[in-house]
Amino acid sequence: MSIKQDSIEQLRIQRGPETKGSSFSWLAAVVLLVALLAGAAFWWHGRADSVEVQTVAARQMAGGGADRTILNASGYVTARRQATVSAKVTGKVVEVLIEEGMKVKEGQVLARLDDSNVKTSLDVAEAELKSTRLTLEETRAQLKQADLEFTRDTALANAKLISPADLDKAESDAMTLRARVIRQQQDIATAESQAALWKQQIEDMVIRAPFDGVVTTKNAQPGEMLSPISAGGGFTRTGIGTIVDMNSLEIELDVNENYINRVEAAQPAEATLDAYPDWKIPCKVIAIIPTADRQKSTVKVRVGFDKLDPRILPDMSVKVAFRETAAAPVAVTRAVLVPKSALLSQDGHDVVFVTQDGRAERRAVTVMDTQGDEAVLSAGVSAGEKIVVNPPAILKDGASVKEKKP
Numbered sequence: 053m054s055i056k057q058d059s060i061e062q063l064r065i066q067r068g069p070e071t072k073g074s075s076f077s078w079l080a081a082v083v084l085l086v087a088l089l090a091g092a093a094f095w096w097h098g099r100a101d102s103v104e105v106q107t108v109a110a111r112q113m114a115g116g117g118a119d120r121t122i123l124n125a126s127g128y129v130t131a132r133r134q135a136t137v138s139a140k141v142t143g144k145v146v147e148v149l150i151e152e153g154m155k156v157k158e159g160q161v162l163a164r165l166d167d168s169n170v171k172t173s174l175d176v177a178e179a180e181l182k183s184t185r186l187t188l189e190e191t192r193a194q195l196k197q198a199d200l201e202f203t204r205d206t207a208l209a210n211a212k213l214i215s216p217a218d219l220d221k222a223e224s225d226a227m228t229l230r231a232r233v234i235r236q237q238q239d240i241a242t243a244e245s246q247a248a249l250w251k252q253q254i255e256d257m258v259i260r261a262p263f264d265g266v267v268t269t270k271n272a273q274p275g276e277m278l279s280p281i282s283a284g285g286g287f288t289r290t291g292i293g294t295i296v297d298m299n300s301l302e303i304e305l306d307v308n309e310n311y312i313n314r315v316e317a318a319q320p321a322e323a324t325l326d327a328y329p330d331w332k333i334p335c336k337v338i339a340i341i342p343t344a345d346r347q348k349s350t351v352k353v354r355v356g357f358d359k360l361d362p363r364i365l366p367d368m369s370v371k372v373a374f375r376e377t378a379a380a381p382v383a384v385t386r387a388v389l390v391p392k393s394a395l396l397s398q399d400g401h402d403v404v405f406v407t408q409d410g411r412a413e414r415r416a417v418t419v420m421d422t423q424g425d426e427a428v429l430s431a432g433v434s435a436g437e438k439i440v441v442n443p444p445a446i447l448k449d450g451a452s453v454k455e456k457k458p
Contacts, residue, residue, distance in 0.1 A: 102452040105440045107407055108394070112435035113387040113428055121322075123314045123374040124421050125353070127305035129325075131298070131366045133263065136271070136291035139165055140256045142279035145272050150293050152270055156261040163292045165278060167257040174250035181243035188236040195229035202226045265295040268366065296366055301357065302338060303370055306350035315340060315353055315374055323355065326369040334358040335372070389426045394439045395419070404433060405440035407453055412440065414449040 143165030150162050205222040208214045272278055272289040279288045303323060307315060315337060323333040334357075341352040355372055357364065394404050395417075402419050405412045417432030433439065438455075440447065447453070 102410070102454045103412070103444060103447050104456055105405075105407065105412070105444070105447065105453050106442065106456045107438040108391060108441050110388040110390050110429075110433050110435050110437050110439050113389050120376045121373040121421060121423075122376045123307070123311050124371060124423070125305045125307050125374070126369070126371050127303050127355075129301055129364060129366055129368040129370055130304045131296045132300035132302055133297040134265070134268075134294060134300075134366070135262055136294045137162060137259060137262065138280045138291040139259050139278055140280065141165075141253065142277065142281075142288075143167075143257060145274050145276050145278050145289075145292070148270070148272060148274055148292065150267045150270055152267055154267045156265060156267060156295060158261055158263050160261045161258055162261055163259040163272070165257040165259070167254050170250060170253045170257065174247060174254060177243065177247040177250050181240065181247050184236060184239045184243050188233065188240060191229060191232045191236055195226065195233055198222070198226035198229050259292050261295060263295070263297055264299075265297045267293050268296050269294040299360065301360060301364055301366065303335065303355040303357075303372060305353045305355060305372055306345070306348060307353050309344050309349050309351050312340070312351045312353075320375045321355055322373045322375065323357070324371045324373070325364070326371070328363065331363075333361070333364075337374075387420060388429050388433055388435045389423070390429060390433065390439050391441050392422065392425055392427050393442045395427055396443060404429075405443050405447060405449075406433065407438045407440060407455070410452055410454070412443075412447055412449065412451045412453045 145163060146166050147164040148162075149164075150156065156162065202219075202222040202225070205214060205219045209216060209219040270293045272292045277288045278290075278292065280290065317337055317339060319337040321335050321337060323335050325331060325333070335355050336358065338354040338356040341354070344351050390404065396403050396405075398414075401416050403414055403416050406415050407413070415432045418430045419427050420430040421428040440453070
Protein backbone atom coordinates (compact mmCIF):
# COMPACT_ATOMS: atom_id res chain seq x y z
CA MET A 53 0.00 0.00 0.00
CA SER A 54 1.41 3.36 -0.95
CA ILE A 55 1.67 6.41 1.25
CA LYS A 56 -1.11 8.10 -0.76
CA GLN A 57 -3.61 5.31 -0.12
CA ASP A 58 -2.85 5.37 3.63
CA SER A 59 -3.66 9.03 3.74
CA ILE A 60 -7.04 8.45 2.03
CA GLU A 61 -8.00 5.70 4.48
CA GLN A 62 -7.26 7.98 7.40
CA LEU A 63 -9.66 10.64 6.03
CA ARG A 64 -12.65 8.17 5.59
CA ILE A 65 -15.53 8.52 8.20
CA GLN A 66 -16.19 5.37 10.14
CA ARG A 67 -20.03 4.61 10.47
CA GLY A 68 -20.52 2.12 13.27
CA PRO A 69 -23.80 0.87 14.93
CA GLU A 70 -23.82 3.65 17.57
CA THR A 71 -24.03 6.46 14.99
CA LYS A 72 -27.06 4.90 13.24
CA GLY A 73 -29.07 4.66 16.49
CA SER A 74 -28.59 8.35 17.30
CA SER A 75 -29.92 9.41 13.87
CA PHE A 76 -33.15 7.37 14.35
CA SER A 77 -33.87 8.97 17.75
CA TRP A 78 -33.48 12.44 16.31
CA LEU A 79 -35.94 11.67 13.49
CA ALA A 80 -38.61 10.31 15.92
CA ALA A 81 -38.36 13.43 18.04
CA VAL A 82 -38.98 15.62 15.02
CA VAL A 83 -42.09 13.58 14.02
CA LEU A 84 -43.51 13.78 17.57
CA LEU A 85 -42.98 17.52 17.69
CA VAL A 86 -44.78 17.99 14.37
CA ALA A 87 -47.74 15.90 15.62
CA LEU A 88 -47.99 17.95 18.82
CA LEU A 89 -47.93 21.19 16.88
CA ALA A 90 -50.66 19.93 14.50
CA GLY A 91 -52.89 18.87 17.43
CA ALA A 92 -52.43 22.21 19.12
CA ALA A 93 -53.28 24.01 15.91
CA PHE A 94 -56.39 21.89 15.44
CA TRP A 95 -57.46 22.53 19.05
CA TRP A 96 -56.88 26.25 18.74
CA HIS A 97 -58.70 26.41 15.41
CA GLY A 98 -61.75 24.64 16.91
CA ARG A 99 -61.71 26.93 19.93
CA ALA A 100 -61.54 30.00 17.74
CA ASP A 101 -64.67 28.83 15.84
CA SER A 102 -66.72 28.24 19.03
CA VAL A 103 -69.82 30.43 19.55
CA GLU A 104 -69.94 32.19 22.90
CA VAL A 105 -73.36 31.71 24.52
CA GLN A 106 -75.12 32.34 27.81
CA THR A 107 -76.94 29.39 29.36
CA VAL A 108 -79.41 28.74 32.15
CA ALA A 109 -80.62 25.48 33.65
CA ALA A 110 -84.22 24.40 32.95
CA ARG A 111 -86.21 24.26 36.18
CA GLN A 112 -88.78 21.66 37.17
CA MET A 113 -92.26 23.18 37.48
CA ALA A 114 -94.00 22.61 40.78
CA GLY A 115 -96.94 20.20 40.72
CA GLY A 116 -100.44 21.64 40.34
CA GLY A 117 -103.47 19.83 41.66
CA ALA A 118 -107.10 20.36 40.78
CA ASP A 119 -106.69 24.15 40.44
CA ARG A 120 -103.50 24.09 38.39
CA THR A 121 -103.18 26.70 35.65
CA ILE A 122 -103.23 25.03 32.24
CA LEU A 123 -103.43 28.08 29.97
CA ASN A 124 -102.86 31.84 30.14
CA ALA A 125 -104.41 34.34 27.75
CA SER A 126 -104.68 38.11 27.46
CA GLY A 127 -107.73 40.16 26.55
CA TYR A 128 -109.88 43.14 27.45
CA VAL A 129 -112.86 43.89 29.66
CA THR A 130 -115.90 44.59 27.50
CA ALA A 131 -119.52 45.54 28.13
CA ARG A 132 -122.06 43.13 26.73
CA ARG A 133 -124.62 45.96 26.63
CA GLN A 134 -123.61 49.48 25.67
CA ALA A 135 -125.12 52.03 23.30
CA THR A 136 -124.30 55.35 21.69
CA VAL A 137 -127.62 57.12 22.25
CA SER A 138 -128.97 59.27 19.42
CA ALA A 139 -132.28 60.73 18.24
CA LYS A 140 -134.62 59.23 15.66
CA VAL A 141 -134.63 62.47 13.65
CA THR A 142 -132.18 65.17 12.69
CA GLY A 143 -132.32 68.30 14.81
CA LYS A 144 -130.43 70.95 16.73
CA VAL A 145 -129.44 70.17 20.29
CA VAL A 146 -130.91 72.70 22.75
CA GLU A 147 -130.26 70.95 26.06
CA VAL A 148 -127.82 68.29 27.29
CA LEU A 149 -128.48 66.82 30.73
CA ILE A 150 -125.62 64.31 31.06
CA GLU A 151 -121.96 64.33 32.09
CA GLU A 152 -119.30 61.62 32.00
CA GLY A 153 -119.57 59.26 34.95
CA MET A 154 -123.24 60.01 35.61
CA LYS A 155 -125.50 57.09 36.47
CA VAL A 156 -128.78 57.08 34.57
CA LYS A 157 -132.01 55.10 34.77
CA GLU A 158 -134.01 53.62 31.92
CA GLY A 159 -136.25 56.31 30.41
CA GLN A 160 -134.36 59.21 31.99
CA VAL A 161 -134.13 62.33 29.79
CA LEU A 162 -130.59 62.80 28.48
CA ALA A 163 -131.02 65.66 26.01
CA ARG A 164 -133.58 67.62 24.00
CA LEU A 165 -133.65 68.83 20.42
CA ASP A 166 -135.28 71.96 19.04
CA ASP A 167 -138.98 71.10 18.55
CA SER A 168 -140.40 74.55 17.74
CA ASN A 169 -141.24 73.69 14.11
CA VAL A 170 -142.78 70.39 15.08
CA LYS A 171 -144.98 72.07 17.72
CA THR A 172 -146.24 74.50 15.09
CA SER A 173 -147.17 71.62 12.81
CA LEU A 174 -148.92 69.93 15.73
CA ASP A 175 -150.97 73.09 16.40
CA VAL A 176 -152.07 73.15 12.76
CA ALA A 177 -153.02 69.47 12.86
CA GLU A 178 -155.03 69.92 16.06
CA ALA A 179 -156.83 72.94 14.57
CA GLU A 180 -157.76 70.93 11.49
CA LEU A 181 -159.00 68.13 13.72
CA LYS A 182 -161.19 70.55 15.68
CA SER A 183 -162.61 72.03 12.46
CA THR A 184 -163.41 68.57 11.08
CA ARG A 185 -165.25 67.65 14.27
CA LEU A 186 -167.36 70.83 14.09
CA THR A 187 -168.18 70.11 10.47
CA LEU A 188 -169.31 66.63 11.45
CA GLU A 189 -171.64 68.04 14.09
CA GLU A 190 -173.12 70.40 11.51
CA THR A 191 -173.64 67.57 9.03
CA ARG A 192 -175.28 65.43 11.72
CA ALA A 193 -177.76 68.26 12.42
CA GLN A 194 -178.55 68.49 8.71
CA LEU A 195 -179.00 64.73 8.55
CA LYS A 196 -181.44 64.85 11.44
CA GLN A 197 -183.48 67.51 9.64
CA ALA A 198 -183.39 65.51 6.39
CA ASP A 199 -184.64 62.39 8.18
CA LEU A 200 -187.57 64.35 9.64
CA GLU A 201 -188.46 65.78 6.24
CA PHE A 202 -188.29 62.33 4.67
CA THR A 203 -190.64 60.99 7.33
CA ARG A 204 -193.15 63.78 6.72
CA ASP A 205 -192.91 63.43 2.95
CA THR A 206 -193.55 59.73 3.27
CA ALA A 207 -196.81 60.41 5.15
CA LEU A 208 -197.84 63.04 2.61
CA ALA A 209 -197.06 60.73 -0.28
CA ASN A 210 -199.20 58.03 1.29
CA ALA A 211 -202.03 60.57 1.48
CA LYS A 212 -201.48 61.45 -2.19
CA LEU A 213 -200.67 65.05 -1.19
CA ILE A 214 -197.22 65.15 -2.85
CA SER A 215 -195.80 63.53 -5.89
CA PRO A 216 -193.47 60.48 -5.76
CA ALA A 217 -190.68 62.68 -7.12
CA ASP A 218 -190.78 64.90 -4.03
CA LEU A 219 -190.54 61.81 -1.83
CA ASP A 220 -187.57 60.50 -3.80
CA LYS A 221 -185.78 63.86 -3.44
CA ALA A 222 -186.28 63.86 0.31
CA GLU A 223 -184.95 60.32 0.55
CA SER A 224 -181.89 61.20 -1.60
CA ASP A 225 -181.08 64.24 0.54
CA ALA A 226 -181.12 62.10 3.70
CA MET A 227 -178.88 59.41 2.17
CA THR A 228 -176.41 62.06 0.93
CA LEU A 229 -176.08 63.59 4.36
CA ARG A 230 -175.69 60.15 5.94
CA ALA A 231 -172.78 59.36 3.57
CA ARG A 232 -171.27 62.76 4.34
CA VAL A 233 -171.32 61.94 8.04
CA ILE A 234 -169.43 58.70 7.41
CA ARG A 235 -166.83 60.51 5.28
CA GLN A 236 -166.34 63.21 7.88
CA GLN A 237 -165.90 60.57 10.56
CA GLN A 238 -163.08 59.17 8.46
CA ASP A 239 -161.65 62.67 8.08
CA ILE A 240 -161.62 63.01 11.85
CA ALA A 241 -159.77 59.71 12.21
CA THR A 242 -157.19 60.91 9.67
CA ALA A 243 -156.78 64.24 11.47
CA GLU A 244 -156.35 62.44 14.79
CA SER A 245 -153.64 60.26 13.27
CA GLN A 246 -151.91 63.32 11.88
CA ALA A 247 -151.97 65.02 15.25
CA ALA A 248 -150.66 61.85 16.92
CA LEU A 249 -147.81 61.75 14.39
CA TRP A 250 -146.73 65.27 15.25
CA LYS A 251 -146.98 64.47 18.96
CA GLN A 252 -144.72 61.48 18.41
CA GLN A 253 -142.22 63.64 16.56
CA ILE A 254 -142.18 66.03 19.49
CA GLU A 255 -141.49 63.06 21.78
CA ASP A 256 -138.69 61.98 19.43
CA MET A 257 -137.01 65.31 20.10
CA VAL A 258 -136.48 64.11 23.69
CA ILE A 259 -133.57 61.66 23.99
CA ARG A 260 -133.97 59.11 26.80
CA ALA A 261 -131.76 56.41 28.30
CA PRO A 262 -132.53 52.98 26.79
CA PHE A 263 -131.40 51.11 29.96
CA ASP A 264 -129.78 51.61 33.34
CA GLY A 265 -126.11 52.41 33.07
CA VAL A 266 -123.26 54.88 33.36
CA VAL A 267 -122.42 57.65 30.89
CA THR A 268 -118.90 57.05 29.60
CA THR A 269 -118.72 59.72 26.87
CA LYS A 270 -120.52 62.98 26.13
CA ASN A 271 -120.38 63.68 22.41
CA ALA A 272 -122.60 66.73 21.78
CA GLN A 273 -123.17 70.21 23.15
CA PRO A 274 -126.15 72.61 22.88
CA GLY A 275 -126.25 74.28 19.48
CA GLU A 276 -124.79 71.35 17.54
CA MET A 277 -126.72 69.36 14.96
CA LEU A 278 -127.54 65.74 15.73
CA SER A 279 -128.46 63.12 13.14
CA PRO A 280 -128.67 59.31 13.31
CA ILE A 281 -127.40 59.11 9.72
CA SER A 282 -124.73 61.86 9.89
CA ALA A 283 -126.45 63.77 7.09
CA GLY A 284 -124.50 66.96 7.77
CA GLY A 285 -121.00 65.59 7.35
CA GLY A 286 -118.25 66.25 9.87
CA PHE A 287 -120.16 69.05 11.61
CA THR A 288 -123.09 66.80 12.56
CA ARG A 289 -122.98 64.56 15.63
CA THR A 290 -124.34 61.04 15.42
CA GLY A 291 -124.92 60.55 19.14
CA ILE A 292 -125.43 62.50 22.31
CA GLY A 293 -123.26 60.13 24.37
CA THR A 294 -122.43 56.52 25.22
CA ILE A 295 -124.05 54.55 28.04
CA VAL A 296 -122.58 51.34 29.42
CA ASP A 297 -124.42 48.76 31.50
CA MET A 298 -121.83 48.01 34.18
CA ASN A 299 -123.71 44.86 35.16
CA SER A 300 -122.90 43.35 31.75
CA LEU A 301 -119.10 43.55 32.00
CA GLU A 302 -117.17 40.46 30.91
CA ILE A 303 -113.83 39.51 29.35
CA GLU A 304 -113.15 38.78 25.69
CA LEU A 305 -110.06 36.73 24.87
CA ASP A 306 -108.41 35.51 21.69
CA VAL A 307 -107.07 32.03 22.43
CA ASN A 308 -104.65 30.37 20.02
CA GLU A 309 -106.50 27.61 18.22
CA ASN A 310 -103.70 25.17 19.10
CA TYR A 311 -104.70 25.45 22.78
CA ILE A 312 -108.47 25.91 22.52
CA ASN A 313 -108.92 22.24 23.49
CA ARG A 314 -107.88 23.24 27.02
CA VAL A 315 -110.88 25.55 27.41
CA GLU A 316 -114.49 24.52 28.04
CA ALA A 317 -117.73 26.18 29.10
CA ALA A 318 -118.11 26.88 32.85
CA GLN A 319 -114.38 26.22 33.37
CA PRO A 320 -113.00 28.09 36.41
CA ALA A 321 -110.46 30.82 35.76
CA GLU A 322 -108.68 33.66 37.49
CA ALA A 323 -108.40 37.16 36.04
CA THR A 324 -105.73 39.74 36.80
CA LEU A 325 -106.17 43.34 35.70
CA ASP A 326 -103.01 45.10 34.53
CA ALA A 327 -104.10 48.05 36.69
CA TYR A 328 -104.26 45.83 39.82
CA PRO A 329 -101.63 43.09 39.35
CA ASP A 330 -101.99 41.76 42.91
CA TRP A 331 -105.78 41.39 42.75
CA LYS A 332 -106.92 37.92 41.67
CA ILE A 333 -110.53 37.95 40.41
CA PRO A 334 -112.48 34.66 40.31
CA CYS A 335 -114.31 34.09 37.06
CA LYS A 336 -115.47 31.34 34.72
CA VAL A 337 -115.87 30.66 31.02
CA ILE A 338 -119.24 31.80 29.64
CA ALA A 339 -118.91 30.54 26.09
CA ILE A 340 -116.50 29.62 23.32
CA ILE A 341 -117.52 31.39 20.10
CA PRO A 342 -117.84 28.60 17.50
CA THR A 343 -115.69 30.19 14.81
CA ALA A 344 -111.99 30.89 14.27
CA ASP A 345 -110.15 33.91 12.93
CA ARG A 346 -108.16 32.62 9.97
CA GLN A 347 -105.87 35.67 9.98
CA LYS A 348 -104.80 35.33 13.62
CA SER A 349 -105.49 31.59 14.09
CA THR A 350 -107.44 32.33 17.26
CA VAL A 351 -110.83 31.53 18.75
CA LYS A 352 -112.77 34.07 20.80
CA VAL A 353 -113.67 33.10 24.35
CA ARG A 354 -116.07 34.95 26.69
CA VAL A 355 -115.26 34.90 30.40
CA GLY A 356 -117.61 36.23 33.09
CA PHE A 357 -116.78 37.60 36.54
CA ASP A 358 -118.14 35.71 39.53
CA LYS A 359 -118.69 39.06 41.26
CA LEU A 360 -118.48 42.54 39.76
CA ASP A 361 -116.50 45.33 41.39
CA PRO A 362 -116.49 49.12 40.77
CA ARG A 363 -112.77 48.91 40.01
CA ILE A 364 -113.47 46.82 36.90
CA LEU A 365 -113.90 49.20 33.96
CA PRO A 366 -114.59 48.65 30.25
CA ASP A 367 -111.58 48.26 27.91
CA MET A 368 -109.15 47.44 30.74
CA SER A 369 -106.36 45.03 29.83
CA VAL A 370 -106.62 41.72 31.67
CA LYS A 371 -104.83 38.39 31.84
CA VAL A 372 -106.78 35.21 32.49
CA ALA A 373 -105.38 31.97 33.91
CA PHE A 374 -107.56 28.99 33.04
CA ARG A 375 -107.68 26.34 35.74
CA GLU A 376 -107.66 22.60 35.26
CA THR A 377 -110.94 20.84 35.99
CA ALA A 378 -111.41 17.27 37.17
CA ALA A 379 -113.62 16.60 34.15
CA ALA A 380 -110.96 17.59 31.65
CA PRO A 381 -107.45 17.28 33.10
CA VAL A 382 -104.41 18.06 31.05
CA ALA A 383 -101.66 15.49 31.55
CA VAL A 384 -98.33 17.22 31.98
CA THR A 385 -95.92 15.06 33.93
CA ARG A 386 -92.56 16.74 33.34
CA ALA A 387 -93.27 20.43 32.79
CA VAL A 388 -90.17 22.63 33.03
CA LEU A 389 -89.63 26.38 33.11
CA VAL A 390 -87.24 28.18 30.76
CA PRO A 391 -86.83 31.90 29.93
CA LYS A 392 -88.95 33.17 27.07
CA SER A 393 -85.77 34.60 25.55
CA ALA A 394 -84.56 31.04 24.94
CA LEU A 395 -87.41 30.27 22.54
CA LEU A 396 -87.05 30.52 18.78
CA SER A 397 -89.56 29.91 16.02
CA GLN A 398 -88.11 27.86 13.15
CA ASP A 399 -90.07 26.17 10.37
CA GLY A 400 -93.30 26.84 12.24
CA HIS A 401 -92.12 25.12 15.44
CA ASP A 402 -90.88 26.37 18.80
CA VAL A 403 -87.27 25.32 19.42
CA VAL A 404 -84.49 25.86 21.96
CA PHE A 405 -80.77 25.15 21.92
CA VAL A 406 -79.39 22.79 24.58
CA THR A 407 -75.64 22.60 25.28
CA GLN A 408 -74.00 19.19 25.75
CA ASP A 409 -70.28 18.40 25.73
CA GLY A 410 -69.42 21.78 24.23
CA ARG A 411 -71.92 21.39 21.37
CA ALA A 412 -75.29 23.05 20.71
CA GLU A 413 -78.24 20.75 20.07
CA ARG A 414 -81.47 22.13 18.63
CA ARG A 415 -84.61 20.74 20.28
CA ALA A 416 -88.24 21.09 19.22
CA VAL A 417 -90.34 21.88 22.29
CA THR A 418 -94.02 22.15 23.21
CA VAL A 419 -94.99 25.42 24.91
CA MET A 420 -97.84 24.75 27.30
CA ASP A 421 -98.13 28.11 29.03
CA THR A 422 -96.36 31.35 29.90
CA GLN A 423 -95.75 32.79 33.34
CA GLY A 424 -94.30 36.27 33.28
CA ASP A 425 -90.88 36.09 31.60
CA GLU A 426 -90.84 32.28 31.61
CA ALA A 427 -92.36 29.66 29.35
CA VAL A 428 -93.73 26.34 30.53
CA LEU A 429 -92.54 23.44 28.34
CA SER A 430 -94.34 20.12 28.41
CA ALA A 431 -91.96 18.28 26.07
CA GLY A 432 -88.50 18.55 24.54
CA VAL A 433 -86.39 19.55 27.55
CA SER A 434 -85.70 17.93 30.91
CA ALA A 435 -85.10 19.73 34.18
CA GLY A 436 -81.42 20.55 34.77
CA GLU A 437 -80.40 20.73 31.11
CA LYS A 438 -78.57 23.89 30.09
CA ILE A 439 -80.58 26.08 27.74
CA VAL A 440 -79.06 28.85 25.59
CA VAL A 441 -80.57 32.25 26.40
CA ASN A 442 -80.88 34.81 23.58
CA PRO A 443 -79.24 32.44 21.05
CA PRO A 444 -77.18 34.33 18.44
CA ALA A 445 -78.21 34.16 14.80
CA ILE A 446 -75.02 32.27 13.84
CA LEU A 447 -75.77 29.44 16.26
CA LYS A 448 -76.58 26.21 14.40
CA ASP A 449 -77.37 22.67 15.40
CA GLY A 450 -74.11 20.87 16.30
CA ALA A 451 -72.06 24.07 16.51
CA SER A 452 -69.22 24.27 19.01
CA VAL A 453 -70.09 26.56 21.92
CA LYS A 454 -68.41 28.03 24.98
CA GLU A 455 -70.27 29.55 27.89
CA LYS A 456 -69.89 33.18 28.81
CA LYS A 457 -68.36 33.78 32.17
CA PRO A 458 -70.78 35.49 34.58
